[in-house]
Amino acid sequence: QKEVEQDPGPLSVPEGAIVSLNCTYSNSAFQYFMWYRQYSRKGPELLMYTYSSGNKEDGRFTAQVDKSSKYISLFIRDSQPSDSATYLCAIGEQAGTALIFGKGTTLSVSS
Amino acid sequence: EPEVTQTPSHQVTQMGQEVILRCVPISNHLYFYWYRQILGQKVEFLVSFYNNEISEKSEIFDDQFSVERPDGSNFTLKIRSTKLEDSAMYFCASSVSMGQDYGYTFGSGTRLTVV
Numbered sequence: 621q622k623e624v625e626q627d628p629g630p631l632s633v634p635e636g637a638i639v640s641l642n643c644t645y646s647n648s649a650f651q652y653f654m655w656y657r658q659y660s661r662k663g664p665e666l667l668m669y670t671y672s673s674g675n676k677e678d679g680r681f682t683a684q685v686d687k688s689s690k691y692i693s694l695f696i697r698d699s700q701p702s703d704s705a706t707y708l709c710a711i712g713e714q715a716g717t718a719l720i721f722g723k724g725t726t727l728s729v730s731s
Numbered sequence: 732e733p734e735v736t737q738t739p740s741h742q743v744t745q746m747g748q749e750v751i752l753r754c755v756p757i758s759n760h761l762y763f764y765w766y767r768q769i770l771g772q773k774v775e776f777l778v779s780f781y782n783n784e785i786s787e788k789s790e791i792f793d794d795q796f797s798v799e800r801p802d803g804s805n806f807t808l809k810i811r812s813t814k815l816e817d818s819a820m821y822f823c824a825s826s827v828s829m830g831q832d833y834g835y836t837f838g839s840g841t842r843l844t845v846v
Contacts, residue, residue, distance in 0.1 A: 654835060663735075663822050663837040664774065671833070708774065712835075716762040716826065717787050718776035719835065 623647075624711055626722025635731045639696040643709035643722045646690065650720075652712035653685050655694045657705045658724065664708055668694065699729045733757040735838035737823050743844045744813055752808045752841045754823030760834065763806045764824040765798065767791070768840075774822070780806065813845045 626643045633639055641655075651672055656664035668683035670676050670692075676683045682695040692711075696703055706726045710719040736755040744750050756763050765777040778788040780798055797809045806825075810817055820842050826835040 652833065652835075656837070661820065661840075661842065663737075663839040666834070666836055669833050669835070710774075710835075715833070716781055717779060718764075718789065719766075719774075720776070721774040723773050 624709060624720050624722045626709055627725055628723045630726040630728060632728045632730065633699055635699060635701060635729055637699050637729070639699050639703070639727060639729075641694040641696075641707050641709075641725050641727070643692050643711075644690055645692075645711055645720075647713070648687070648690065649713050650711045651714070652719075653683070653692050654710040654712075654719065655681075655683055656708040656710060658708055659705050664710075667707075696727075699727075701729050701731045704728050733836070735823055735825055735836050737821075737838035737841050739841060740839065741842045741844070743846060746815055746845055747812050750810050750813055750843065752810075752821050752823075752843070754806045754808075754838060755804050756806055756823065756825030757834070757836060758804070760825035760827055760836075762786075762826045763798075763800070764826075765808045766822045766824060766837070767819040768822065769819045777808070810843075813843075815845050818843055818845045 624645045653670045655668040658664045673685045673687045680697045684693040706724040708724045709722040712719045738753045763780040768774045778792045779786045820840040822840045824837045
C-alpha cells in the first residue's frame with residue numbers, strides 16, 4: 621500500500637513560534653522525501669529534499685526522516701506571517717518515478 | 732532559479748473537446764511528469780516520461796490522455812475528449828535522475844475548467 625498520511629490541520633500559530641509538521645507512510649521502499657509549500661491555486665514549491673534518512677537544515681527549516689518509524693517531519697523556526705501556506709509532504713520510491721503526496725497541512729502564522 | 736513554465740495558466744473548454752496543455756521543463760532535467768489536483772484534494776500523479784517514452788503511469792492516465800515531447804524543449808499533455816471531472820489544476824514537473832540535487836520542480840500549473 622503506497623499511502624502517505626498527513627494531518628490537514630488547520631494549524632494556527634503566533635509569529636515566532638516553532639512549527640512541527642509531520643507525515644507517516646506505510647511502504648518501507650520509499651527513499652525520497654520532499655516537503656513542498658503551496659499557495660492557493662499555485663504550483664508546489666520545493667522546500668526540502670532528503671534522500672534515504674537523517675536530518676537536513678536550510679535556514680529556518682529542518683527536515684527529519686525516521687525510516688524505522690516511517691515518519692517524516694518539517695520544523696519551521698521563528699515562523700513568519702509569510703510562512704502561511706499549505707505544506708505538502710511527498711515521498712518517492714525510485715528516482716524518476718511518481719511522488720505520493722500527503723493531503724497537505726494548512727498553516728496560518730499571525731503577527 | 733530555473734523554472735518549469737506552463738501555458739496557458741487557465742483554459743476553459745467544452746465537454747468533449749480536446750485540450751493540449753504545454754510545459755517547458757528545466758533544460759538539464761531528464762525526467763518529466765504530469766500531475767493533477769482537483770480542488771480541495773491531494774496532488775495526484777498522472778504520468779512520467781523519460782528518454783522519449785512513458786516510464787510510469789497511474790490508473791487515472793487512461794486512453795483519453797497522451798503525452799508528447801514534440802521538440803527539445805516542450806512537453807505536452809493532451810486530453811482527447813474532456814469530461815466535467817477533468818476539471819482540475821494540472822502541474823508539470825521535471826527532475827534530474829537522482830542524487831543530492833534531485834530538483835523535482837513543479838510549474839505553476841494550468842487550471843482546466845470543463846463546462
